[in-house]
Every structure is written in C-alpha cells, then in structure tokens.
Amino acid sequence: DAKTTQPTSMDCAEGRAANLPCNHSTISGNEYVYWYRQIHSQGPQYIIHGLKNNETNEMASLIITEDRKSSTLILPHATLRDTAVYYCIVRPNAGNMLTFGGGTRLMVKP
Amino acid sequence: DAGITQSPRYKITETGRQVTLMCHQTWSHSYMFWYRQDLGHGLRLIYYSAAADITDKGEVPDGYVVSRSKTENFPLTLESATRSQTSVYFCASSAATVGYTFGSGTRLTVV
Numbered sequence: 750d751a752k753t754t755q756p757t758s759m760d761c762a763e764g765r766a767a768n769l770p771c772n773h774s775t776i777s778g779n780e781y782v783y784w785y786r787q788i789h790s791q792g793p794q795y796i797i798h799g800l801k802n803n804e805t806n807e808m809a810s811l812i813i814t815e816d817r818k819s820s821t822l823i824l825p826h827a828t829l830r831d832t833a834v835y836y837c838i839v840r841p842n843a844g845n846m847l848t849f850g851g852g853t854r855l856m857v858k859p
Numbered sequence: 860d861a862g863i864t865q866s867p868r869y870k871i872t873e874t875g876r877q878v879t880l881m882c883h884q885t886w887s888h889s890y891m892f893w894y895r896q897d898l899g900h901g902l903r904l905i906y907y908s909a910a911a912d913i914t915d916k917g918e919v920p921d922g923y924v925v926s927r928s929k930t931e932n933f934p935l936t937l938e939s940a941t942r943s944q945t946s947v948y949f950c951a952s953s954a955a956t957v958g959y960t961f962g963s964g965t966r967l968t969v970v
Contacts, residue, residue: 791964792962792964836901846904
C-alpha cells in the first residue's frame, strides 16, 4: 500500500486558508487520495477524494500534483470548528480498506 | 433514521467477560469495518466485511470475533475482555467506490 507522509501539526489563523500537505510518492495506477478529519472524540468524517484532477466541494479543495506524488488539502476560510486531525490516505486498488496514519493536527487560532 | 449507529456509546466491563459491540447501517452498504483507537493514537483496523457472510482480519484481530449474517449489522465481540482492549471502537460502512461513513464510536473500558 502507498504510504503517506504528513506534518504532525500545523497552526492556522481563523479566517485564513489552511493548506495541509501530504506526500504519497509511491502512489500508483488508479489509487485514489482520500482526506478525512477527526474532531475530538468523534468518528472520522469524509472530506474529499481525488485521482488526478483537482477537486472541490462545499468543505474543501484538493490539489493533486501532476506527477501525483503529493497533494494539498485546502480549507479556504478556516474556522475554529475546523480544529481537528486531518488524515491523508491512499486507497489501494485492491479491496476497500483505508489505513489511517498519524495525520496532521490542525489548530485554528482566533 | 438513515445512517450508521453504534451501541452502546459507553461500556464498562470486567476482565474476562464477553462483550458485544453493535453496529447497524441503513444504506445497505456492502462493506463494513471495525477500527479501534487508543488514547492519543490513530485508528487501527480490527476486522472488515465485504458482504454478508464474508469477513476478514485487519491489522489487530486477536481477541475479537465478528459476524455478518445480515448486510446491515456487523457486531464485534470481545470473547474474554482484557485491559489492553480498553479503547474507543469505531464502526464504518462504505459502498465499493465511495468513502467511509463512521459511527459515533463506543468507548469501552475494561477494569
């Protein structure tokens, strides 16, 4: 399975864009990049996923580099409620299992 | 109500007792999963199921048993609870090509 590398923690000022990077240099074939977040004590929440093209939904934007070896999750106007652990995951071609790493702990500060 | 529900939300049990955590989803998703999350750590996959009557081990299956006789239910049983199984347990469901939806979790304490 492709491994992902994320910074352990990041800070962001409220109202500013939060840009969370993820490295997945061993990604291959048709493996998708998924992003989830986990707000304290809650179950993880799906944010967005993508294959090659940039994706946007009501929560966030996902920018995937042309070589697909890294991606960035963008929260355009971070709020205090976006404080959470953000997980970047590469879903393998075979099966439907997601392996969660350590993620990035994002702290949004007033 | 549509969704995925776990019960109980909180459970305290004694070492050596059998305990079953319940998970129910209303979407008829084919895939269901059980994860555990220890304090301050990430999620680890215990068992998963691709369809009714099909289950397989994840990363940390020892001490756990699952069954899936119906698509909507995926109970997790601790046959003889140990203190090391104190954790928060999350159930999730997924159709084959979309993301997971997680339940709210069961906080289990083994004393």
